[in-house]
Each structure stands twice: as C-alpha cells, then as structure tokens.
C-alpha cells in the first residue's frame with residue numbers, strides 16, 4: 098500500500114484529535130498531534146519564567162527545548178527535554194497562554210520544521226492534525242479535511258471532559274474556546290484556516306464514529322483513485 102498523508106485542521110473541540118487517532122489506528126498510519134507540540138513549548142516557557150506576552154523573549158529562547166512527539170495513535174506521547182509532558186500541557190494555564198506563544202513566527206518556524214521531518218519519516222503515511230497543516234505545514238497532503246462544529250456543541254463536549262478544580266460552566270467554556278479560535282485565526286503567521294482544497298465536515302450533529310467513518314471513506318476514495 099502506498100504511503101498517504103492526511104491533514105486534519107479545524108477550531109478547538111471539533112474532534113480533530115479523537116478523529117485523527119481513530120483514523121490512523123484503523124488505517125495503520127502514524128499520528129501527529131501538532132497542538133501538543135505548541136502546548137509543550139508553551140509549558141517550557143512558563144516553567145522557565147519566560148514572559149509569554151513578550152514575542153521577543155519567546156523568540157530568543159524557542160530553539161532551546163527538545164520536543165519529542167510519539168506517533169503511535171494508540172499511545173500518543175510528548176516529552177520536553179526528556180521528561181513526559183503529556184499531563185502538564187493540558188492545564189488551563191497552558192491552554193489560556195498557548196495562542197500567544199504559537200503566534201510568534203520563530204516558534205512556528207521551529208515547530209513546522211519538526212512536523213515536516215516527522216511526516217517525512219512516516220513510512221506508511223501519517224494523519225497530522227492542527228490548525229495550519231493543509232495550508233502551510235503539508236500543503237501537498239493527499240487528503241485535507243477541515244472539521245467544524247457549532248460553539249455550543251464544542252463547549253458541551255469540552256465541559257464534559259473537565260473535572261474537579263478544572264471544571265467550568267458551559268458559558269465560560271464556550272467563551273474561552275471562541276477567544277482561542279479568534280486569536281488563532283487572526284495571527285499573521287499561518288493562522289487557523291481551511292485550505293482551498295480541503296473537504297469541510299460539520300460535526301455538530303454527527304457522532305464520533307460517523308465522523309471517523311466519513312474521513313476513512315475520503316482516504317480510501319483517494320487511494321482507490323490513484
């Protein structure tokens with residue numbers, strides 16, 4: 098079977114990670130969560146006392162952390178300087194600061210380089226999910242998908258995940274994800290955007306298995322047409 102590159106982009110909470118992991122597992126492909134990489138570099142900045150609202154300070158040190166991503170869809174992994182970062186990158190603090198760090202052009206150049214190297218090394222192919230994969234990171238991807246969903250559906254999905262001290266009401270979760278999407282869509286360097294040749298899938302009224310089935314069908318259609 099020929100290698101295939103699948104790019105899945107979209108706003109927060111549209112189901113990119115869940116869909117990408119399942120599609121990669123079903124088709125025997127590698128998987129890359131690019132949001133985890135931006136979260137990892139943000140966590141490193143915060144841990145090292147860097148002012149993440151100062152783009153110059155962020156740019157000056159963004160080459161320092163060693164960020165490594167696992168590509169097994171059944172066991173996604175991310176480490177920073179050799180330490181497991183899977184837990185710390187999901188805190189509310191990192192989530193609220195990551196858009197400031199990911200908007201810095203030097204950060205994007207570095208992370209984009211890592212992403213392209215990982216995709217090039219994936220022998221059977223890879224599903225890469227993020228915000229600018231179809232437009233910037235892998236513009237030649239074989240299949241490009243742009244997932245969307247209403248803010249209400251996305252907030253309900255996210256609220257269901259948060260527990261204990263991280264729990265938030267639906268309205269504040271909705272507000273936070275709209276704010277993050279606005280920041281990600283309005284930055285100058287490779288903003289969150291649908292590639293002209295991407296297939297848009299509105300997941301508002303679809304179950305996760307339905308979205309997975311739809312994406313697998315699009316990949317198989319593409320393979321059959323080769």
Ligand SMILES: Nc1ncnc2c1ncn2[C@@H]1O[C@H](COP(=O)(O)OP(=O)(O)OP(=O)(O)O)[C@@H](O)[C@H]1O
Nearest residue numbers: 108109110111112113114115254258300303304305
């Ligand atoms: N179609 C769906 N129907 C219901 N729940 C879903 C659907 N797709 C994903 N979910 C759930 O919504 C939550 C968010 O999904 P996921 O993390 O995959 O989104 P995402 O687009 O990767 O978000 P982010 O960009 O913020 O990381 C998860 O709890 C997931 O199980």
Ligand SMILES: Nc1ccn([C@@H]2O[C@H](COP(=O)(O)O)[C@@H](O)[C@H]2O)c(=O)n1
Nearest residue numbers: 131132133135195196199227228229281
């Ligand atoms: N290709 C990408 C992927 C992510 N980002 C930034 O990372 C943030 C976290 O992403 P999650 O998918 O883990 O929620 C996201 O809000 C973006 O700021 C990016 O810029 N490009």
